[in-house]
Amino acid sequence: MARTAVVAGTATAVSNRVSRRQAGRWAAQEDEQAAQQQAYADQAAYQQQLAQQQAYQQQAAAQPQAAAQPQAPAADPMAAKLAQLQTLAGLKASGVLTDAEFEQQKAAILAG
Template identity: 40%
Template sequence: MRLLRTAARTAVIAGTASRVHNRVAARQQGAWAASTTAPPPPAASAGDERSAALRQLRELGELRDSGVLTEAEFEAEKAKILGTTD
C-alpha cells in the first residue's frame, strides 16, 4: 500500500511539474516571438527623398521653361524643396 501511495504522489508531482514547465515554455516562446518580429520598414531612405526632390525640381524646371512659372516663383519653390531660405 505504501508503494502505491508513493507512486501516486510521484505521478501527481511529475504531472504538476510538466504542466508548469509547459506553461513557462509557452510564455517564453510568446515573448521570444514578439521580440523577434520583423522591424518596421524604414519610413523613407535618403535615396528615396533625394529622388523625389530631383523629380520635383525637374517638374518645376519644365513649368518654368514652358512659361507657367516665373523665375521668382521657380526660385521660391526650389528653396522650399531644398529646404533653404535665401
Template identity: 50%
Template sequence: MPGLLRGVARTAVVAGTATAVSNRVSRRQQGRWAAQQESQAPAPPAASRAEAPAAPPAPDMSSKIEQLKQLGELKTQGVLSEAEFEEQKRRLLAT
C-alpha cells in the same frame, strides 16, 4: 505547464520583435520611395516657370526649429538614417 508558458512567452517575444523590425523596414522603404518620387517629378515647362510667383520669404527661426524637431522624430522612429538626418538638417539650416 511552466514549459508551455515559457514557449508561449518566447513565441510572443519573437513575433513582437519581428513585427517591430518589419514595421521599421516598411517605414524606411516608404520614406525612400517618397524621396525617390519627389526627385523624379517632372520639371514644369519653361513657360510656366517664368509665370511662377516669387519664392516665399525665408522661414523664421521657430519654423526651422519645428522642422528640426520633426526630423529628429523621424530619425528616432527609424524612418531616417543618421546620414539622411544629417543631410536634411544641413539643407534646412542652409536656407
C-alpha cells in the same frame, strides 16, 4: 494499509513532478511565441519605416526634375525654402528621416 499509503504517496509525488514539468514546458512555449510575435512586429515597423524613407528619397529625387520644368515664377523664393524646411523638419520629427539625412536635405535646400 501502510502499503496503500506508500503507493498513494508515490503516485502523488510523481503526479506533482509531471505537472510542474509540463507547466514549465508550456511557459517556455508561451515565452517563445511572445518573442516571435515581437520580432514580427519589429520587422513590420522597420519595413514600414524603410518604405517611408524610400518614398521620401524618391520625392526628393523628383524635386530637381520638377524644378527644371517651366513654372510660374515664385513670389518669394525664401518663403518656398522655409516651407520646404518646415516639411523636412516635420519628417525628421516623425522619425522618417535620420539626423544625417535631415542635414543633407537641409543643406541641399539652402544651397539651391
